[in-house]
Amino acid sequence: MLIGVPKETRREESRVALTPYAVSRLTRLGHTVMIETGAGAASRIADEEYESVGAQVVFSSEEAYKRADIVTRVGVLTADDLDLLKEGSVICAFHHLAMSPRAVVERLMELKATIIAYELIQDEYGNYPVLLPFSEMAGQMAVHIAANCLTTRPGGRGILLGTVPGIPAPTVLILGAGIVGRTAARYAQANGARVIVLDENLDKLRKVSLESRGEVETFVAGADRLDKLTAVADVVIGAVLIPGTKAPFLVTEDMVKAMKKGSVIVDVSIDQGGCVETSRPTTIDKATFVVHDVVHYCVPNMTANIGRTASRALADALQPYLMSIEDKGLAGALRDDPGFGEGVYLYEGHMVNKKLATTLGIDAVPLRQLTSGGK
Numbered sequence: 001m002l003i004g005v006p007k008e009t010r011r012e013e014s015r016v017a018l019t020p021y022a023v024s025r026l027t028r029l030g031h032t033v034m035i036e037t038g039a040g041a042a043s044r045i046a047d048e049e050y051e052s053v054g055a056q057v058v059f060s061s062e063e064a065y066k067r068a069d070i071v072t073r074v075g076v077l078t079a080d081d082l083d084l085l086k087e088g089s090v091i092c093a094f095h096h097l098a099m100s101p102r103a104v105v106e107r108l109m110e111l112k113a114t115i116i117a118y119e120l121i122q123d124e125y126g127n128y129p130v131l132l133p134f135s136e137m138a139g140q141m142a143v144h145i146a147a148n149c150l151t152t153r154p155g156g157r158g159i160l161l162g163t164v165p166g167i168p169a170p171t172v173l174i175l176g177a178g179i180v181g182r183t184a185a186r187y188a189q190a191n192g193a194r195v196i197v198l199d200e201n202l203d204k205l206r207k208v209s210l211e212s213r214g215e216v217e218t219f220v221a222g223a224d225r226l227d228k229l230t231a232v233a234d235v236v237i238g239a240v241l242i243p244g245t246k247a248p249f250l251v252t253e254d255m256v257k258a259m260k261k262g263s264v265i266v267d268v269s270i271d272q273g274g275c276v277e278t279s280r281p282t283t284i285d286k287a288t289f290v291v292h293d294v295v296h297y298c299v300p301n302m303t304a305n306i307g308r309t310a311s312r313a314l315a316d317a318l319q320p321y322l323m324s325i326e327d328k329g330l331a332g333a334l335r336d337d338p339g340f341g342e343g344v345y346l347y348e349g350h351m352v353n354k355k356l357a358t359t360l361g362i363d364a365v366p367l368r369q370l371t372s373g374g375k
Contacts, residue, residue, distance in 0.1 A: 001326045002032045004068025006061045006084075007039040010075040012284040014042035014307030015314065017072035017092070020049045022315035027054030031326060036064045043307040065089065070325065072318060074311075075301060076100065082107055088348065090114040090330065092318070096271055097345050097356055098245050105346075105360060112349035114330070118314070120243055120353070121321070121343035128243070130321075130343075132179060133313035137303050139183025139239070142266045143191065145287075145302075146172070146235040149264040149295045154288055156295055157234060157262030163192030171196065173229050175221070175250055175275060176239035177204035180268050184237050185216050196229060221250070230255045238267040238275040244355040246273040253277045253292075261293040271300035331371040341367050 003026065005018050016039050018026075023033045033055045037047055047057045058064055065071055065084040073093045077085075082104065085091070088111070095117040097105055108115055118130040128135075147161035148154065150170070163169055172188040174181045177199035185208055188195045197208050198221040205218040219225050230236055230251060236259075240247045247269040256265070256278045267279040274280075278291045279298045284305050288297050303310040321340060324333040334341040345353045350365045357364035 001322075002034065002067060002069045003322065004064040004071045005033065005035045005039055006064040006071065006073055006081075007036040008042075008073065008075055009061075009078050009080060010301065012304060013075050013301060014304045015074045015301075016040045016043050016045065016307075016311045017074055017314060017318065019043075019312050019315040020045060020053045020055075021312075022319055023050055023055045024053035025319060026322065029323070029326065031322075032056065034058045034064050034068060036061055040311070043311045045308075045311070070322070070330075072322070074314065077104070077108075079104075082111075085111050085113060088112050088114075090116070092116045092118065092321075094118050094271075095345060097353075098359060099271070099273060102360055105356070108346055109349045109351065114347050115345040116343050117244075117345055118317075118343070120345070122339035124339060126339075130314070130317040133317060134303055134310065135179035135241075136183050137306065137310060137313070138268050139180040140187050141302055141306070142180070142184045142237045142239070142268055143172075143187040145297050146188075146237065146264050146266050147191070149266070149288060149297055150234065150262075154295055155262060155290050155293075156264055157260065159234065161188070161191050161193060161235070169194045170234040171232055172235045172237065173233035174198070174237045174239055175226075176241065176269075177201065177208050177218070178239060178241055180241070181237070181239035182208055182211060184239060186211065188235075188237075189216055193235075196233075198225065198229070226250060227255060227258075231258045231260075233263060234260065235264045235266065236276070238265065238269045238279070240269045240275040241272065244353060245359065247275045249275060249277045251276040251278075256294050257292045259292070259294050262295070264295045264297070266297045268302070270298040274298060334367060335371040341371075347371070 035050045035055045066086045070090045123129050150156040152158040172193045172195050174197045196217045200221050267274045269275040282298045347370050351357045351362045352367040354364045
């Protein structure tokens with residue numbers, strides 16, 4: 001199998017899909033891995049490190065895309081990337097197609113592309129093994145970012161996300177008790193904050209309570225509670241995830257207006273559209289903006305700021321799936337592992353993801369029907 005790793009084209013994207021360690025394992029099994037020159041540079045990985053473990057360094061994105069059987073990348077495809085794809089391309093990435101223009105999806109269908117989304121791949125228990133480490137990293141980062149944004153220079157309240165004797169602890173409100181939310185709750189609690197977590201799922205709230213030994217407050221989500229809690233929060237962390245579709249707006253603009261001056265919103269859900277009405281995507285170099293005297297941090301690819309760690313986590317999570325494809329062929333790997341199949345938006349140009357199909361008004365074809373005859 002020939003695996004292509006192009007250099008990321010998205011602004012300030014420092015992550016790379018495969019590390020030298022991952023490449024060494026793949027090349028020892030007889031795979032050919034093509035790395036576009038400079039693909040790992042932002043993660044402090046030199047071309048020579050890839051070459052030393054058997055990778056071929058190529059000098060154009062076109063070669064990495066058009067010669068490869070499978071392309072492994074990180075970020076969403078740009079318009080320029082689409083022009084590099086060959087018919088029948090297999091592209092693995094954090095695609096977030098629910099947020100892509102319809103024209104992009106239609107172009108991928110015309111190209112008979114197979115689109116495998118890291119954020120949708122599941123294991124036998126319904127967990128998201130590729131997304132998981134990114135959710136854990138984002139949860140930790142959200143607390144660090146909030147602490148910085150609360151300081152005076154970015155426009156924050158000038159308070160410490162921690163404890164000082166005689167001074168009340170700041171309040172951190174977390175929307176969502178999934179991996180991002182639970183991780184953020186642990187780190188905010190460890191910093192000494194008063195932490196409140198909202199979710200509709202009682203089982204998830206129970207996990208938060210058990211992990212914190214009852215020290216984190218938990219509430220079933222509701223508009224009336226959100227109204228009251230956002231008004232007293234120093235930090236709101238949006239950690240809502242509905243895989244394959246847009247996040248709902250939970251925090252309205254009126255709620256933002258009623259928040260304390262200099263309070264902070266970290267909308268981790270922004271890669272799925274955001275869960276705060278006043279959120280809009282930002283970049284790592286201009287990460288924040290202020291609306292109604294509230295500091296907003298809304299970077300969709302926030303783990304790109306820890307590119308080396310994030311790249312290692314992604315490469316480790318991807319290896320089992322790449323090896324399964326080599327062993328069984330793409331059709332066989334998707335057919336034998338239904339959780340892997342859940343990660344497919346398009347298969348050979350056919351829409352197979354029901355949520356995206358409903359959003360776009362397109363009929364979905366069952367993936368098993370398309371993979372039933374092939375290796």
